[in-house]
Amino acid sequence: LENTLATPVGITLDRYIMRKQAEFPFATGELSQLLRDIVLAAKIVNREVNRAGLMDITGNYGAQNVQGEQQQKLDVVANIRFIRALKNGGEACAILSEEDDDIIHTGNDQGRYVVAMDPLDGSSNIDVNVSIGTIFSIYRRVSPIGSKSTKEDFLQGGRKQVAAGYILYGSSTMLVYTTGHGVVCFTYEHSLGEFFLSHDGVEIPKQGAIFSCNEGNWFEYPEWVRTYLLQCKQRSYSGRYIGSLVADYHRNLFKGGIYLYPPTAKNPNGKLRLLYEAYPLAFLIEQAGGKALAGAEAVLDIEPTDYHQRAPLFIGSSEMVDDLVACLTAEA
Numbered sequence: 660l661e662n663t664l665a666t667p668v669g670i671t672l673d674r675y676i677m678r679k680q681a682e683f684p685f686a687t688g689e690l691s692q693l694l695r696d697i698v699l700a701a702k703i704v705n706r707e708v709n710r711a712g713l714m715d716i717t718g719n720y721g722a723q724n725v726q727g728e729q730q731q732k733l734d735v736v737a738n739i740r741f742i743r744a745l746k747n748g749g750e751a752c753a754i755l756s757e758e759d760d761d762i763i764h765t766g767n768d769q770g771r772y773v774v775a776m777d778p779l780d781g782s783s784n785i786d787v788n789v790s791i792g793t794i795f796s797i798y799r800r801v802s803p804i805g806s807k808s809t810k811e812d813f814l815q816g817g818r819k820q821v822a823a824g825y826i827l828y829g830s831s832t833m834l835v836y837t838t839g840h841g842v843v844c845f846t847y848e849h850s851l852g853e854f855f856l857s858h859d860g861v862e863i864p865k866q867g868a869i870f871s872c873n874e875g876n877w878f879e880y881p882e883w884v885r886t887y888l889l890q891c892k893q894r895s896y897s898g899r900y901i902g903s904l905v906a907d908y909h910r911n912l913f914k915g916g917i918y919l920y921p922p923t924a925k926n927p928n929g930k931l932r933l934l935y936e937a938y939p940l941a942f943l944i945e946q947a948g949g950k951a952l953a954g955a956e957a958v959l960d961i962e963p964t965d966y967h968q969r970a971p972l973f974i975g976s977s978e979m980v981d982d983l984v985a986c987l988t989a990e991a
């Protein structure tokens with residue numbers, strides 16, 4: 660019982676953030692506030708996602724409903740919600756979103772942070788009631804405070820992230836994030852409107868028995884990826900692929916497994932976006948004791964050049980990623 664009382668599991672996100680901040684007496688609290696802003700938008704998006712089937716807000720962007728009102732796709736709704744929350748919050752000076760070509764200046768030029776995000780990932784699953792997610796990545800700006808944010812703020816490289824995480828809108832809604840001191844997971848209590856700490860110090864099992872990839876692309880995969888996948892099959896690992904990055908990643912994080920999005924003929928650099936998909940999930944996995952590669956190179960070491968650049972992604976349990984690398988090395 661003593662042990663149970665000692666564990667903070669069950670405390671609210673707000674209280675958790677306050678306690679953590681007390682451990683860093685020189686922290687200004689701005690990052691904490693930024694996380695709260697993201698969470699507020701996530702609660703609103705969660706509500707929209709939950710009632711999507713009822714509210715007629717799925718379907719094509721630009722379509723009109725019977726009242727003649729503008730219908731919006733959920734990913735557009737999510738984009739608007741997060742941008743609004745970050746503008747109102749004041750901590751972020753600019754946002755990079757998968758939904759917009761260029762960065763969005765929030766007008767908060769005093770803000771010390773920038774946020775790169777995919778407001779609602781899993782486009783093929785959004786309209787068919789399958790789990791989807793939000794991914795975010797936070798940097799301290801390098802441009803002078805008080806000026807307009809610049810490209811350099813976003814192209815600092817994955818190792819410069821100060822926080823990253825995701826919200827999974829699944830059978831439960833969960834927030835998983837890191838500020839570089841391990842990984843924490845919170846579960847949303849709908850009736851109370853609060854996230855509660857459900858898993859502290861999340862660690863991915865070193866070895867797993869799940870592989871996740873789009874096997875429809877098999878003939879386009881590099882030979883070493885196919886060699887590895889054949890090994891998985893010889894070992895009777897389970898093939899599990901939702902097609903929602905956050906959901907596939909989350910399952911593998913807790914059960915152990917590997918997620919692969921290799922280069923293909925259509926997407927020679929893979930499909931996933933470096934700044935707001937690969938980097939944040941790579942930061943999280945390293946914090947959870949796993950590994951993330953883009954080939955021979957660690958995802959976090961890739962030099963960023965463009966806001967929306969893509970990167971191959973091989974991410975998950977460390978020993979599984981090592982086995983994959985062995986196939987790459989053997990082929991070379």
Ligand code: AHM
Binds near residue numbers: 904
């Ligand atoms: P999106 O940003 O257009 O939603 O695409 C990203 C999604 C990921 O969630 C998922 O892992 C991947 O695309 C699935 O791609 P595919 O359908 O090629 O397997």
Ligand code: MG
Binds near residue numbers: 757777779780781936
């Ligand atoms: Mg996406």
